[in-house]
Amino acid sequence: MTGLFISFEGIDGAGKSSHIEALAQAFRDAGRSVTLTREPGGTPLAEKLRQLLLHDAMDPLTEALLVFAARRDHMVQVIEPALARAEVVVSDRFTDATFAYQGAGRGFDWNKLQILERMAQTGCALEPDFMREPDLTIWFDLPAAVAAQRLATARVPDRFEAQPQEFFAAVAAGYARRCEEAPQRFARIDAHQPREAVWQQVAQVLQQRGYLQQASGAAA
Numbered sequence: 001m002t003g004l005f006i007s008f009e010g011i012d013g014a015g016k017s018s019h020i021e022a023l024a025q026a027f028r029d030a031g032r033s034v035t036l037t038r039e040p041g042g043t044p045l046a047e048k049l050r051q052l053l054l055h056d057a058m059d060p061l062t063e064a065l066l067v068f069a070a071r072r073d074h075m076v077q078v079i080e081p082a083l084a085r086a087e088v089v090v091s092d093r094f095t096d097a098t099f100a101y102q103g104a105g106r107g108f109d110w111n112k113l114q115i116l117e118r119m120a121q122t123g124c125a126l127e128p129d130f131m132r133e134p135d136l137t138i139w140f141d142l143p144a145a146v147a148a149q150r151l152a153t154a155r156v157p158d159r160f161e162a163q164p165q166e167f168f169a170a171v172a173a174g175y176a177r178r179c180e181e182a183p184q185r186f187a188r189i190d191a192h193q194p195r196e197a198v199w200q201q202v203a204q205v206l207q208q209r210g211y212l213q214q215a216s217g218a219a220a
């Protein structure tokens with residue numbers, strides 16, 4: 001059995017967190033060990049960087065570098081060891097968020113992000129030149145206006161959540177661009193549906209990819 005790396009993506013309020021534990025449980029029920037984690041965060045150091053990113057003002061390059069610094073620590077300390085143990089790693093956000101938020105949202109140069117992506121995500125797996133990416137990215141696609149309505153009553157906004165709706169429309173376009181660049185890795189979910197219908201789409205993706213069958217077979 002090999003490790004499996006799945007990321008959840010979408011604009012703030014798209015509904016990711018409502019389904020991530022259910023996805024983890026589906027794998028556990030199929031006999032797999034699951035590491036459930038998040039970005040920015042997932043390690044003590046990266047969680048400290050998360051607090052800075054979510055609450056302190058900074059320029060776009062500083063923001064991009066901090067995001068990748070947190071990611072590198074997360075990969076070295078948590079993601080790669082879990083994949084080496086053949087676990088399923090489920091991360092609430094990964095690098096597509098950086099392209100969507102820092103790239104499309106903030107306007108940071110897409111090509112420079114690609115350079116940082118290669119630097120941060122290479123050299124922590126067994127093969128020295130291998131760049132780690134998710135095997136599957138589940139993208140919760142929701143219009144920015146609907147996400148804003150969902151979040152309006154939800155909580156005190158952080159530095160990203162406090163951005164205007166136009167920012168999130170740009171972020172959503174960034175996700176669409178990443179999806180176009182790697183269509184085989186992405187599964188687009190229509191998140192503008194009732195919760196159960198959204199979950200059915202997620203479950204269908206897992207079935208289509210044979211991930212749960214493979215896990216059941218291995219566990220038997």
Ligand SMILES: Nc1ncnc2c1ncn2[C@@H]1O[C@H](COP(=O)(O)OP(=O)(O)OP(=O)(O)O)[C@@H](O)[C@H]1O
Pocket residue numbers: 010011012013014015016017018019150151154191193194195196198
């Ligand atoms: N399908 C849905 N229909 C209506 N409301 C929903 C749906 N899914 C989630 N919500 C609500 O929308 C809000 C945001 O959901 P959730 O926290 O799961 O989103 P998220 O993508 O994880 O957001 P963030 O990235 O900001 O944490 C919550 O109040 C949640 O109860």
Ligand SMILES: Cc1cn([C@H]2C[C@H](O)[C@@H](COP(=O)(O)O)O2)c(=O)[nH]c1=O
Pocket residue numbers: 012038039040067092093094095097098099101102160161
């Ligand atoms: C990984 C990553 C995240 N962000 C932003 C996106 C969100 O607004 C917050 C994380 O909060 P969440 O509600 O827990 O998803 O951070 C980002 O700007 N760049 C990134 O790479």
